[in-house]
Amino acid sequence: MLKILGYPDRYSVAPGEAISFQVSLEEGDSFSARIVRVLNGDCNPAGPGLDLPHHPSSIDGTYLGQQRRADAGSYLIADTVPALEDFSFRALIWPTLLARRAQVIASQWDAASKTGFMLELDEGKLSLVTGDGRRQTLPQTLLERKWYAVSFSLNAVTGAFRLSLSPLKADVGTDDEGEITGSLGASQAVAAPFILAGMPLADGTVGSHFNGKIEAPSLLAGAQSHATLAVNPLPAGLSPKLIAAWDFSDGIRSIKATDKAAFRHHGRLVNLPARGMKGSGWTGLHHSWQAAPAEYGAVHFHEDDLYDAGWPADVVWTLPEDAKSGAYALHLSCGETEAEAMRECYIPFFIRPPRIKKPGVTRPKVAFLAPTCSYMAYANHGEHITVRGVERLMGRLLHFGHQDVYLYDHPELCHSLYDKHADGSGVCYSSRMRPNINCAPRYHSWLGGDGSSLYQYNADTHLFGWLAHNDIDYDIITDEDLHRDGFPLIEDYSVILTGSHPEYHSTAMWDAMKAWTDRGGRLMYMGGNGWYWRIAFHDELPGVIEVRRAEDGIRSWEAEPGEYYHSFTGEYGGLWRRCGRPPNMMAGIGFVAQGFDVSSPYRRAPDADNPRAAFVFEGVEDEVIGDFGLIGGGAAGIELDCINPLLGSPPNILRLASSEDHSPLMLLVNEEFTATLPNLGGDQNEKVRADLSFYETPAGGAVFATGSIAWIGSLPWNNYENNVSRITLNTLRRFMDPKPFV
Amino acid sequence: MYRINPETDQQFVEEFRRLPVGRHSPGLMRLLNALRYDPSGRQIVLFCRKPFAEWQIAEMPANRLDPLVLEDSPIFTNRDEAEWEIFRRRWFKATGQHLNQPFRSADEA
Structure with missing residues (x-):
């Protein structure tokens, strides 16, 4: 269907700066690229028609391309953990998708030689696996969304092992506690990173992801009993035995997994698993992870988390110093589009005003605030694919374009803030560091209203066309610019126009806009459902926002009780209305x-x-x-x-x-x-x-x-x-x- | 949950044929809410081959790991005609009765 797609490394770029575009070519080996202005992305014959004029630039030309894929799935990786030979592992887990096969809870594995170990959950049963796939499996079946202590000990030289499972809360009539011991045969410890919630695959990716929460994972020297390891926190007497003990309640705002043991084998959380998550010991007395961090020691991993697709740059455009602010797109083409195949795409971006005001240069008095946080919130919105009953809400058959079919076939591009993960938990993070299928000129949306069926970005192109038609001189700034730069970014504008659906705002954005209107700014709110959800930006990672769908509002999922506070900032999340604004x-x-x-x-x-x-x-x-x-x-x-x-x-x-x-x-x-x-x-x-x-x-x-x-x-x-x-x-x-x- | 009655709900068939998408009467809304429920987990969707020009019916399976299935024909040149086709199929499934009216009669066309 869709034969070419990509994403920019930023949605907003200033004159003199560079913007890169990462491209996946689904057929052929080359594509053409050129910059266009975006004045109307709607080809509805009832309207004025597409208006995407070519903007000649230094990048116009033909490029070699290749197919690329995103490596979705979140995990922890600790590079410095030594080759584990005679050791024990324990963690508290809360599995959420037992129907999914081969989920690896912990591994130190070399995919080429197929050596090392992994602790695996397969069809609800726990297995310890060593070199060449030798495995021992507990007969008991775990239940979803129930806390368990899991542990094993392994001596790679002798092959002696113990594998244990116990629920933190026993249920009558449920057989979910057990232990097996024996020998897996001699195996080889491998010098490979320790990975939690996944394992390295032969193709260089990390796969077989675990879906669910993990709390207090620890590695200890020698064989320790499950009775000792099932206790949380671990008994102090075990400290001298600790190889690593990761404490997820520390550094919740970050992607760092802090090892509290002596060797400091700190880990890195990849693809943004959810933090600020309730642990096994949540009492309900506290609802903020800042108030009781020890009760928020869990990380929720998903096979369908994705922060950064990480594709290499195929096209890089360094903007001239006099580049005019406005809406632009990179137009990519790999052949003629026909009914069976769409061989072109548009990757939108905005040129913002220069970061430093140039003396003597007069800026326009009008600005359009591009609601890029809302574009990110809706990135790859897939409820038409994953939710049944949406047709009733739309009042018509669900519209699928070529892009939607591609999204159906490529769940690894992951979700919007409206979707649920495969395990049913809500998606609370959304990044722009990946293709955003529905944020583009020419995209007609399944929920965009009868007629042109436009929503978010492409709906806003109607305004770009209108501004051009009326010869209005204006700048474009984006939500992310406003969040980073604050009030000084907008202080000189007389008028700010919003987009059709400026729904998501951080505290910094809200404060900057209010400061501006309080000082005489003239706001033209051109849409609906504005200033609705509070969001948070990450301290370290660019281009990602967080929402917690807390206790009220139109929600496609609900945050769990006790998980209403942003992990990125610690702020209470949800509706701005519920935050007194x-x-x-x-x-x-x-x-x-x-x-x-x-x-x-x-x-x-x-x-x-x-x-x-x-x-x-x-x-x-x-x-x-x-x-x-x-x-x-x-x-x-x-x-x-x-x-x-x-x-x-x-x-x-x-x-x-x-x-x-x-x-x-x-x-x-x-x-x-x-x-x-x-x-x-x-x-x-x-x-x-x-x-x-x-x-x-x-x-x-x-x-x-x-x-x-x-x-x-x-x-x-x-x-x-x-x-x-x-x-x-x-x-x-x-x-x-x-x-x-x- | 409302049970479709082919005798009393017949009055809403013509309302739908004349206006597949739009402000519907409470009776037609109730009928559509019933017809649009598929306990199998499958979902009929409309694939747009060419914007504002060509559509074809497709079915999403209950499991996303299975492929989307496109019906080779017919190719609709009017989106509302596809709405009518799906309505006819669902009406037959619910009532066992065929709706033989074309989407537009020669006069209406």
């Missing part, structure tokens, strides 16, 4: 409903006649606004926000228009009710509406909020000549005027 405090309105089938129009509200809002409606006499559009056929759709003074909508906010006539599938979101209602649909619930809103801020600035993801999709209608376009342009022109609002 509802979106209404930022944009005047907040999330109220979602539905993915058809959109609706707005009708003018009495405040539209308020003289304070006269500039908005200049030249617009229509009572009905946005009864057209490329996203669901209306300007109010997908996700809606409305005014709510109880959540922080300011008292001077004007409700200029409200949407109406919503579909039964436009459903009230669950944070809006405490007991389930019989009238959740937009055809029966009066709360389901988008409020087009405006208010002035004390420092002379203002906020204009559309309250709908589909708003942007109406801008291009009728070649940009329509009342949604006119209202938006009227507002932008006034917001660009330095005259204070108050």
Whole structure:
């Protein structure tokens, strides 16, 4: 299906800097590459059409390529552990996917000579394996999501071994405790890294990953009894015997696995297994790992964790110093696209303003804040593949493009923050260091609303086209820029426009934006469901965010009780609304409903006649606004926000228009009710509406909020000549005027 | 869970044929929610061969490790026509009755 794909090493690049692109070529041995501007990524014949003009650059040309794969699966690797010859191992484990075969809990293995050892879980049974695949297996079967102490001792010279299993809590009628001893025959200790939750494979990758939590893994010299090793923490008297004892409650914000034993065989966690996870001794008295780190000594490993695909750079573009800020993409092609094969792709990126302000150079007064955190949150969103019943929610057959078929066939590209791991646990980390299949021009999404079916990145290209059509000079900055640079990045802009769905914000991003509006910035909130989830960035690793889907909100998975705090920062995660900062405090309105089938129009509200809002409606006499559009056929759709003074909508906010006539599938979101209602649909619930809103801020600035993801999709209608376009342009022109609002 | 009644639900068949995607009556919504449930774990999807031009029906197996199966034919040039085709199949499975109306009659076309 899809024959070429790739990813950039960054989503935002400044003039003079280099950006690299990593490419997988699925057929043939060469591809062509060129830079394009992104002005419209929607080929819907009902709209203005694709607009991806070539941007000549030094990288235009043909390149050799090859097929590449991501090595998914998280594990711990400790390089300095010596060859283990006469030793014991113990860990506490909480397995989560027993149906998966050949999961290695711990190994020191040489794949070429097939020597060493591994502790394996296969069809729910525990085995100790040594050279050439000799194995001994306990007859007992483990249960999922139950804590066990597992241990073994092994003397490679004599082959003597012991393998033991015991539950931390006994259940009546369950046979899950046992021990076997004997000989596996003489084997050879190997000088290889010690790996937890995986083993090295002959092709150089690490595979056979364990799915589940591991706590307090330890290596000890000599043969120790299970009775001694099953105790947590290990008895102090064993300290002189310790070869290594990794404490996962230490350094939860990092990828370091600290060895608390004398030799300091510190390990490295690869592909971001989940940290800040409850251990076997969680009491329920504490919910933050910072309050009781000893209760959070577990790491949850998954076969489908992926941080960095690690592909080599195929194309590197060093930008000229005068590169213009905007939306760009690397266009890759490996032949003619036809119905059976898509032989081109676009890898988007943004050119941001220079990092250091150049004296004498005047920047545009308008900026578009590219919601790259939201693009990352939705990276490879696969609920149309993994969840059943989504068709009911979409109100139509699930749309699969060539890219979706590729994603189906390549689960190793891993997940979005909406997906669950194969073991059913929620995906709390998402990185951009891998192909992001659904973040591209020309991608039509299964949940993008009837019509153009665009969502997130490609939906935002409708705004790029509109800005170009109206000859607006603007910069593009990204969420990640705002997180790193803070308020100084945006202090000089008069107007900031958001994307259609700016849903995910870190504390630093929230603070910077609020500081800017408090100082007179003019915010044009062009979408819906904004400032909804709190996220965290990692201290050490670039390009990865974390969410904890805590106690409220529209959630495709739920964080476990006690796991609501970000491992990256220690902050309480979940909805900003639950953190005392509802979106209404930022944009005047907040999330109220979602539905993915058809959109609706707005009708003018009495405040539209308020003289304070006269500039908005200049030249617009229509009572009905946005009864057209490329996203669901209306300007109010997908996700809606409305005014709510109880959540922080300011008292001077004007409700200029409200949407109406919503579909039964436009459903009230669950944070809006405490007991389930019989009238959740937009055809029966009066709360389901988008409020087009405006208010002035004390420092002379203002906020204009559309309250709908589909708003942007109406801008291009009728070649940009329509009342949604006119209202938006009227507002932008006034917001660009330095005259204070108050 | 609602049980489809071919006699009383017949009234919603025509509503769906005329508007496969859009604001549906509560009765049609109930019918669709029942028809769109497949306890086998399989899932019918619509593969778009050419954007806004060609679609074909595909089936996802219950287990993702198994391949996606594409139906070689028909190739639909109208997405709503594919919706109608799947509706007909599901109606037959639920009621044993064939819906022989074409998606668009000659007059409607």
